Amino acid sequence: MANTVVVGAQWGDEAKGKVVDFLGRNADVIVRYNGGNNAGHTVVVDGQTFKFHLVPCGMLWPQTLNIIGDGEVIDPPVLAKELDTLAGYGISSDRLKISLNAHIIMPYHQTFDRLEEERKGEKAIGTTSRGIGPAYADKASRVGIRVADFIDPVRLRTRIAENLAFKNEVLTKVYGAPAFDEQAMFDEYSAYADKIRPLAANTNLITHQAYKQGKEILFEGAQGTLLDLDYGTYPFVTSSHPIAGGACLGTGVGPKQLDRIIGIAKAYTTRVGAGVFPTELLDATGDFIREAGHEYGTTTGRARRCGWLDAVVLRYSAMVNGLTDFAVTLLDVLTGLETVKVCRAYMCDGVETETLPADWEAVKQCVPIYDELPGWSEDITGVRKYEDFPANVKAYVSHIEKLTGVEVKILSVGPDRMATIVRE
Numbered sequence: 001m002a003n004t005v006v007v008g009a010q011w012g013d014e015a016k017g018k019v020v021d022f023l024g025r026n027a028d029v030i031v032r033y034n035g036g037n038n039a040g041h042t043v044v045v046d047g048q049t050f051k052f053h054l055v056p057c058g059m060l061w062p063q064t065l066n067i068i069g070d071g072e073v074i075d076p077p078v079l080a081k082e083l084d085t086l087a088g089y090g091i092s093s094d095r096l097k098i099s100l101n102a103h104i105i106m107p108y109h110q111t112f113d114r115l116e117e118e119r120k121g122e123k124a125i126g127t128t129s130r131g132i133g134p135a136y137a138d139k140a141s142r143v144g145i146r147v148a149d150f151i152d153p154v155r156l157r158t159r160i161a162e163n164l165a166f167k168n169e170v171l172t173k174v175y176g177a178p179a180f181d182e183q184a185m186f187d188e189y190s191a192y193a194d195k196i197r198p199l200a201a202n203t204n205l206i207t208h209q210a211y212k213q214g215k216e217i218l219f220e221g222a223q224g225t226l227l228d229l230d231y232g233t234y235p236f237v238t239s240s241h242p243i244a245g246g247a248c249l250g251t252g253v254g255p256k257q258l259d260r261i262i263g264i265a266k267a268y269t270t271r272v273g274a275g276v277f278p279t280e281l282l283d284a285t286g287d288f289i290r291e292a293g294h295e296y297g298t299t300t301g302r303a304r305r306c307g308w309l310d311a312v313v314l315r316y317s318a319m320v321n322g323l324t325d326f327a328v329t330l331l332d333v334l335t336g337l338e339t340v341k342v343c344r345a346y347m348c349d350g351v352e353t354e355t356l357p358a359d360w361e362a363v364k365q366c367v368p369i370y371d372e373l374p375g376w377s378e379d380i381t382g383v384r385k386y387e388d389f390p391a392n393v394k395a396y397v398s399h400i401e402k403l404t405g406v407e408v409k410i411l412s413v414g415p416d417r418m419a420t421i422v423r424e
């Protein structure tokens, strides 16, 4: 019985959704442990595309119970829409539970997110403007609204009043922005509370009981290791914990209950928003990858920055997550390139280093040192067995293993659930 964490090993959008769906066939419980609707997780089954933002990607498997974990932040209108969309596909919310501890994103969080980005100007983080940072900031400041408060009309009323008493002052006096109306917010959000109430539950107890019964639990991370609040490229990070440790924080399970930590890595690297990106390609090869990989955001539609695979980043990911193995995705996107490069080390201040400098300002000064491997031109989207890959693809995969010391156990060669290869 392997309880598995699916964690992004880069800067997000590594195809975690696809891998969660793929592994979901054997899971009993699937729990998302961090982030909010800054996430966009895509699953393609039989040509039909599903985009998940808050709800775990496991919903497509009828045998699974799905949980929005303690570590998530929930935007009620977005959740309501996501549930309606799923209902349209005949997928009922009966199999969804929402943690009473999860926090609610309120309209003022989105406003503060936008105002802060505007205030920062050139130094903006490039957030998804979904109110994620301000919602987690309120959680840490102990003024957040949890699901348990949200579904109790008296508590909701009080929490809104307490928050607006201060936030309206800041909005009007610091930012010169309009104030929010307490009654209107309460009326609108009470309607969402009615939808959430039947799904709210003590989800860490449910997860614990499932564990005790020997059920298989899949932990779905959002974002990626390099976007982690503590371990990412601060301050150009998100405000939650995408790393594997976040699976404990965001669901209430203990570290010893996690068996497999699978790092999802694209066969190259992408990043959305600002911040250091040593292997970024600002040339025709970068454009080639962006177009071949349709590298435009699932959530915001922004063009993703593209670059070569960075083994220094992957080594770091292996370290801070305790990765047991990798899933390498979007391998097909590199098809047609004469050669493919992998960054094996950085040259920092004249010194070659295989580990990431702890200070991100220092990383900005580092220059990637590449290994160049022969590319492949064969169409690999139909490959379903590892043996059937062209030799150069296998050499590329072996090189990743050699540089990181972590085995690649899953490979993905297309968006569809079926376009997945498991190595025994």
Ligand code: GDP
Pocket: 008, 012, 013, 014, 015, 016, 017, 018, 039, 040, 041, 042, 043, 044, 292, 293, 298, 329, 330, 331, 332, 333, 412, 413, 414, 415, 416, 419
């Ligand atoms: P996530 O946020 O980590 O779940 O990833 P996203 O869904 O934001 O982005 C991954 C994108 O790549 C989605 O559009 C997927 O449908 C697509 N995708 C997933 N795996 C593959 C693959 O192996 N090859 C190709 N070409 N596309 C893939």
Ligand code: IMO
Pocket: 008, 011, 012, 013, 014, 035, 038, 039, 040, 041, 125, 126, 127, 128, 129, 130, 131, 132, 133, 221, 222, 223, 224, 227, 236, 237, 238, 239, 271, 272, 273, 274, 298
């Ligand atoms: P999934 O789960 C890629 C990035 C934003 C920005 C930074 C902070 O689909 O992999 P935030 O709105 O979280 O305060 O923005 O984090 N970001 C993501 N990038 N994939 C994501 O999610 C992301 N979620 C946030 O672009 O740079």
Ligand code: MG
Pocket: 012, 013, 014, 039, 040, 041, 042, 298
């Ligand atoms: Mg995504």
